[in-house]
Amino acid sequence: MSGILKSSIARKVVMALSGLFLVLFLLQHFLINFTSVFSATTFNEVSHFMGSNFFVQFLLQPILILGVIIHFVLGFVLEYNNRKARVKKYVRFNGSANSTWMSRNMIWTGLVVLAFLVLHFYDFWFPEIIHKYIQVHPEDPTRYYGETVAKFTDPVRTLLYVISFIFLSLHLLHGFSSSFQSVGWHEKFYKGMRGATVAFSILIPLGFIFIAVYHYFNQV
Amino acid sequence: MNLTLKIWRQKDANAKGGIVTYQLGGVEPDMSFLEMLDVLNQDLIDKGEEPVVFDHDCREGICGTCSLQINGEPHGPDRLITTCQLHMRMFKDGDTIVIEPFRAKAFPVIKDLIVDRSSFERIQQAGGYVSVNTSGNTQDANAILVPKDKADTAFDAATCIGCGACVAACKNASAMLFTSAKVSQLALLPQGEVEADRRVLAMVEQMDKEGFGNCTNTGACEIECPKGISLENIARMNREYLRASTK
Structure with a gap:
């Protein structure tokens, strides 16, 4: 048991499990964001709950941040090790075959998602933390919808979000189904899940794109 | 057929090496790829030049000795074959063919197109065996019944010839397909159960020690494997490893 975390398989399993955890988070994030399309009140209510609930703020949120850090740091470690495993590159490498x-x-798709996270934190997470825990403003359960859609008046930001979600989709198209292989699922279950993972990997980022574009055109 | 061959030439393990271009005429479509290289080497010998060094043995797709990265793919553009089974009819007159050794830190180049694949042997030696009592009281193998589906899956895994195409094809130079085939062929059979935990832990540890990369499930190994070894073996080894590690 002591040497398990040093092994390539164990690292891949941790990578897969943290990825699956982030996929679950992505789904709940999408469902909450989607309410902003049809009901500002519902979006405000859910956002206020997520932003003020002790369990969400001080247990789930740190676990989520830890999951993000583990996934990205381990991604870089694996990439570094993989590059070391082939010091001399091929003159010709036909990977597309x-x-x-x-x-x-x-x-690369992961790095784009990481860059997007920096922008996303700059847009929403840091202002939220400053608002609640540094400036300690009184609670206003109606502020979330207005603060969110205001970000999508900027066409450049909206475009950056759209591009990021395309890269997120590309990342998920391999990563989601691949994680089942890494944790050792039987082929029959793994292949059965393939269609569902592809649908998720396309539809959820497409949904995020729809939300961003909807709020942009709603305010033009 | 007239061909332009761009071949990796490297004097020895410590030399820098580089691509050398050769023009070769009179190649017949029915020649095997290795026969084409034989023709090239005869030309080079006739000119007083050193022939290109490459690995080969049975030339029947059985031994796993031949290697070669041909136009960016191990064993060339055809599927489910080794380089010795690749025929020149897969190429066109006037083609340029790039021929390189399999590349991996764990497969150092010895000379020209020959690489040292003894890292595979060390993985196998770490645990790819079953202990059998040979004291004279050896049990009849047929006395242990094996379900047909298990026997077939184990046999499929056992068809791995250890050529190294999986490592060569993988962008990470991972040896997971090879190692998992060797783990699977024994893990699936009752004879392999006794040492199953020790086997998978030791073989994975040796695989990591050799400097192979991590599997990222690209599936390139399965596509390029001349014996069609399935990715399912990797999932099985992951299960075996996790089970053995947490005991």
């Missing part, structure tokens, strides 16, 4: 672009470029 035997694997998908998404599977070969997880580090």
Whole structure:
């Protein structure tokens, strides 16, 4: 048991489990955001609950941040080790003959998602933390909808969000189904899940794109 | 057929090496790829130059000795074959063919196109065996019944010839397909159960020690494997490893 975390398989399992955890988070984030399209009141209520509930703020949120950090740090470690495993590169390497672009470029799509997270934290998370815990404003359960949609009056920001969600989709198209292989699922279950993971990987980012574009055009 | 061959030449393990271009005429479509290299080497010998060094043995797709990265793919553009089974009819007159050794830190180049694949042997030696009593009281193998589906899956895994195409094809130079095939062929059979935990832990540890990369499930290994070894073996090894590690 002591040496398990040093092994390549154990690191891949941790990578897969943290990825699956982030997929679950992505789904709940999408469901909450989607309420903003049809009901400002519902969005405010759910956002206020998430932003003020002790369990969410001080237990789930730190676990989520830990999950994000583990996934990205381990991603960089694995990439570094993988590059070391082939010091001398091929003059010609025909990767497209035997694997998908998404599977070969997880580090790049992941880096775009990481850059997006920086922008997303700058837009929402840091202002929220400052508002609640540093400036300690009185609670206003109606502020969330207005603060959120205001960000999407800027066409450049909206475009950056759209591009980021496309890269998120590319990342998920390989990562989601691949994580089941990493944790050792039987092929029959893994292949059965393939269609569902592809649908999720396309539909959820597409939904996020729809929300961003909807709020942009709603305010033009 | 007239071909332009761009071949990796490297004097020895410590030399820098580089691509050398050769023009070769008179290649027949029915020649195997290795026969084409034989023709090139005869030309080079006739000119007083050193022939290209490459690995080969049975030339029947059985031994796993031949290697070669051909136009960016191990064993060339065809599927479910080794380089010795690749025929020149897969190429066109006037083609340029890039021929390189399999590349991985764990497969150092010895000379030209030959690499040292003894890292595979060390993985196998770490645990890829079953202990059998040979004192004269050896049990009849047929006395232990094996379900047909298990026997077939174990046999499929056992068809791995250890050529290293999986490592060569993988963008991470991972040896997970090879190692998992060797783990699976024994883990699936009752004869392999006794040492199952020790086996998977030792073989994975040795695989990591050799400097192979991490599997990122691209599936390139399965596509390029001349014996069609399935990715399911990797999932099975992951299960075996997790089970053994947490005991």
